[in-house]
Amino acid sequence: MTELTIVQAINRGLAEAMRADPDVLVLGEDVGVNGGVFRATEGLHKEFGADRVIDTPLSETGIIGAAIGMALYGLKPIAEIQFVDFIYPAFDQIVSELAKFRYRSGGQYPCHVVIRSPYGGGIKGGLYHSQSPEAYFAHTAGLKVVIPSTPSDAKGLLTTAIHDPDPVLFLEPKRIYRAVSGEVPDGEHRVPFGEARIAREGSDVTLLAYGAMIPTCTQAAETLAASGVQAEVVDLRTLVPLDEAAILASVEKTGRVVIVHEAPRFCGYGAELAALLAEKAFFSLKAPVQRVTGYDTPFPYALENLYLPSAERIVHAARAAVAAG
């Protein structure tokens, strides 16, 4: 075990995967000598060379298109999109190509590609360095969507992603890249997809969240505990595949749910969770499902703290759920 931040854990995961398998390579903007603008690829260029840690021209469609081609041949490229806000030039390659190659070729052309990208607000990044676009991708059949919230999960889920034969979008909560540190297993460490983590146990209300919202939910849970409300925090870890069983088990216990994400509310990932609860947990629910999310606006620069779900808003929603039944 080593005490690492999330970004250090990602860096370890990348380096160890590259040491283990010469087919793994990294490409993106500034990932080489500079080690990535967040330093996630620090040291890789020196250890593995410019052919394996590729500083690409500034074209996201080119990066993902090229990564697809490498994977069609049999390599295992890990493409970095510098901020997920800049993934849209590659949306076509991801949605029309990457996600559909296996299906449209009857399994002849799988795409072993990982796309890593920092997402989310809270770093004063304004409209274009703050977004949470996970719902666009979770909506696309053929893509897995993964969002870690702890250093150990960051390495473990990334390692699983790198071994997965299908495309994985790995979204990194950049606000807590360095804010959170924790014990990370040394050497091979895999966290399976489709298994949520109970970040905190509780019996009165379930907080469903992922990524950078986990520490915010945990903070809210502590405030709630002071007034006698025990909140259970469920960290989804992977949005696709989704661990329905863990969600349903928690809701059966608590009967109350608050869904939390940074992305706008309308058609956000929380809407899918709410629909799941309506379909499969209806008779366990004691109160209407609450959502605490970003607003249905672009992501604001000066007012980002107003925009982002806060522990206070979560506490408020949880109290409303408890009061309702």
Place this chain on the structure above:
Amino acid sequence: MTDPPALVPLDYSRDTLAELLGPDWNDSLVRAFRWMTLARVLDGRMLALQRQGRIGFYGPATGQEAVSVGAALSIGPDDWVFPGLREQLVALARGHSLTTYMHHLFADDLDPARGRQMPCHPSAREVRYVSMSSVIGTQVSQAVGLAYALRYRKDPSVALAFFGDGASSANDFHAGANFAAVWNAPIVLCCTNNQWAISVPVERQTATATLAEKGVAYGLPGERVDGTDIVAVTNRLRAAVARARSGGGPSLLEFVVFRMTPHSSSDDPTRYQSADWMARARARDPYLRLEGLLRTLGLADDASISTWREESDASVRAAIAVAEAAPGPAPESLSTDVFAPNDGRPAPS
């Protein structure tokens, strides 16, 4: 009324052909002609079948066959092909089974992709022919990535990326050309300029005089080639492939051809093409141009040509009969191949 322009003959001496195509030039040309014969027969039959409602869609390649056959003659079995819209003949001429292709056209259960794609989008990994989408241009940057992988693994193969004149305006042509040159990737970018993107003529697609010159902006050698001349196509492609294979880098070839059919079975070109287009196109028919050359050289005559046509007709009819009798895709195939099987996902509840 002026007479329609006469067929422009392919005018090569035996010595020139030996110089341009190597010692087995005569065998290559006969093989090329026989593949082009098959392609003509196939386009004719499949368009008719589409009209009869027996297949859902068809995208012909009549007028563009010399590019596909020239490509098949210019690369080895380990090289990779990323097709554009009209390069299925490359897969066939590299050994993809006509019957398997027919299963694809009929979208039946024996199509390797289980009828998931529209006709004319085959996937044929056994001949390194990559699955294509309908999205124009996306294959170019993918092909460059594959070419990078070839060099990374020290594989001496090369990649060919095909795309149309319309695709030369799309993002991934520009990204791909740029990445190819920066990476010195072993690839040939093959633009099949049939002078139309559905109804939009190439003059409305670009303000440059040629598409080949777009290579200049990326540091790629670009060359315009008469794509209706199988000899020129093969000679220039072989040079570009040799250059890529030897580490000399990527290049861009523009093959000028004439689209001799509607864009697809869904298109009515009388809405936008002038009356003389087909006459000009026929004067450059790659099939008739090669036929004339073979006759002049004594490599074909009425008897051999009609035999080859009958053989093609018989093999197309036989493949149609097999595919038409095959069952439609099993309902389970709706949800297989979304992800790898047994990938450890929890079973859907």
